[in-house]
Amino acid sequence: MPGQISATHWINGEWITSPQERPSFDPATGEQIGVFYDGGADEAQAAVDAAAHCFEASPWRWVPMTRATALSHLADAFDSRLDGLVASLFRENGKPRREADYEVHHTCALCVSRPASLFRTSAASPTLGRACRT
Structure with a gap:
């Protein structure tokens, strides 16, 4: 799958995936154009925790x-x-x-x-x- 997109999450200074990997399709052709990682409660909590830490520990x-x-x-x-x-x-x-x-x-x-x-x-x-x- 050359040239395909892989959409991950930017959390706490790192690109991370999640357990739910899903395909993304071009609706006009049905061709798979990439994958995305469907974030859940764990990814949301990690993002909230990272933001809270940054807010408290940085200028x-x-x-x-x-x-x-x-x-x-x-x-x-x-x-x-x-x-x-x-x-x-x-x-x-x-x-x-x-x-x-x-x-x-x-x-x-x-x-x-x-x-x-x-x-x-x-x-x-x-x-x-x-x-x-x-």
Whole structure:
């Protein structure tokens, strides 16, 4: 299965799988295009535990610029992969390419790029920066 996608979970700085491996098919052709690992309670708890540890043990909680920087890096990563995300959505969901393009670009803007910008603004403002720490 050359060129197939394997969707795993990023938890606590590692890519992990889960016991439930499932195939992913192109709905237009029926061809298997990859596999994904259907996370359950164990993966969810590991993710919550990792996030809680990061929140308590790192400057994330108290330094808005740390959050802004992380979101900015995430936004840059999404932006550099927009074409691949559109192609994946188009292929895996059978969504018309135009709709997939709209969905990916607007989701990235609303869920990643705009919040990153807001955190950068609040981190730069003494008043808003204090509000983020309360």
